[in-house]
Amino acid sequence: MEVAPGQFAGLIGPNASGKSTFLKAVSRVLRPRSGRVLAGGKDVWRDLSRLQAARLIAVVPQDFPRDFPFTVEETVLLGRIPFVDRIRGERPPDRARAWQAMEATGTLALRDRLFSELAGGERQRVVLAKALAQSPGLLLLDEPTSHLDINHQVEILDLLKRLSRAGGVTVVVVLHDLNLASIYCDSLHLLAGGQLLAHGTPGSVVTRENVEAAYGGRVIVGRHPVHGCPQVTLVSEEAGDGRDVTLATGAQGTARAWPLPGSFRVHVVAGGGSADALMRNLARHGYPLSAGPLNAGDTDWQTGRALGAELITIPPFSAMDKESVRRAAAMMSEAGAVIVAPVPFGHGNLPVLAAAVETARSGTPVALMDAGQATGTRRDFAQGRATALLAEVTQLGAALLAGPDDALAWVRGLAERRKGIDP
Incomplete structure (x- = not known):
């Protein structure tokens, strides 16, 4: 499985198919039993130290601890830890990078509020700002839109798309919404049962056969009226007239x-x-x-x-x-x-x-x-x-x-x- 530099790649598949486990292997949380994980041509487990990996790879997890008395700005500054001198602490460039990340995610106005007091969607955007403050070359996101309303989903994914296109950041994102994945991702990797079932462009991956084989439901796959990418419609036996x-x-x-x-x-x-x-x-x-x-x-x-x-x-x-x-x-x-x-x-x-x-x-x-x-x-x-x-x-x-x-x-x-x- 390969993701090119600057590409926006999506991981899709049913629950417990291995998507989050894959991200943990790439981000040095779970060591693979076999195979290698290469980032920039280097094995992240053998060739990179923890500090080097942290300067290269940023992660937005599904769940982020919120029971500590940090403000939003302090939480975002955690993303600068790999670059901060232990004695001198943050420097003006670190704070400037944190402010840029908060501006990009629409969280700058929240900077003085406690992270623990935020709503779910606000917390999600703050965690993304923390990852962006890290200035990563590889950004891994595990369901970043799960707590967001539809407007903020589009804003976040638009931002990630700009980062991959203009900023050269390689983005790998786990998404449950197949329609959003088809719109935004350059490539998709469909996992099922811990195996890679299909990979390629959204048009080649999001087909009726692949979706039904992976998820087990019944679907109609059509085309988005504006973007032309695949769009999945569920077919229910109970909805409608029965x-x-x-x-x-x-x-x-x-x-x-x-x-x-x-x-x-x-x-x-x-x-x-x-x-x-x-x-x-x-x-x-x-x-x-x-x-x-x-x-x-x-x-x-x-x-x-x-x-x-x-x-x-x-x-x-x-x-x-x-x-x-x-x-x-x-x-x-x-x-x-x-x-x-x-x-x-x-x-x-x-x-x-x-x-x-x-x-x-x-x-x-x-x-x-x-x-x-x-x-x-x-x-x-x-x-x-x-x-x-x-x-x-x-x-x-x-x-x-x-x-x-x-x-x-x-x-x-x-x-x-x-x-x-x-x-």
Whole structure:
């Protein structure tokens, strides 16, 4: 296991997987039975004295003793002990470094208060200031955000990120929040049962397979809408309406739910976020989805990807090509049902609406969402052609649905009827 200089590395894994033990081995608290711990090319147990190690490595532990009558400033100055002369004590540069650390962590205003009187989040920031006052080359942190509110979590992790980028400090942090770890860490190391299960970039480590193997729960792994990194959503058997949901592997290592043998798939004609609530409602109740063509990065594309839908993806801001429309038509013909979301139609996406009309003509159940506008002109940006196609598919018997719940009831009825017909 290797962490490059100046890198922000995260240790993740369930309780008792070895994360804290790893930090103790690196910081000379627990001597490893085998192997070596190298910092800057030197073995921290064989080549460095305690003083040399203390000048190189700083630690922010899970728990820090608070039952002693030190002020915040005195507590932060403890970080300067490896550099202080035993006779002369602290010098002005030591106090200046302590003040810089308190300013960086937002604790300077607390400097005259007793450490024992502080709230949990305040104490955590003071302990971090003590570590920063040590001017370390390697900073080890064991769950530094565990007692912080969400705003201070971001502030602390932003500070650590700046230290690694601009200050050249190597940061190794234990985090239980997989989403924060994915956002901030350059690399992640997933531990389970005392073993290194996976390591690499957040995108390669935080997958459904890895998370479920390490933690044992059921999750959906999607993408952060701003940062593009993995984001983990827990799936509970008890939350929601209490339906039993069985997860299976979906696209890009995400997860999706399958309620029925034979998998009654619904194809959604979507775009621009028009099908977000619809797809979430259907997936939550166990119906496998397909959608497209959709531009990469589109809101509905992101939702479908997070839900494990089978997607037809085209480049951003581009019109649908013949091949993507052909694939969409094939998906529709093989689906149990097709739902056209309240998408604005122009020349770029009109071909998929035409494909939905042909699907209805061939006998596949088709429905139009937002029935009040289904045959109107408010969605037509194709000089009346979309209005004509919507009217045609309605004449062919398309169901008119008022919203996501109406769509769910329609799909459920179709699926139950098919279940009764199929051998």
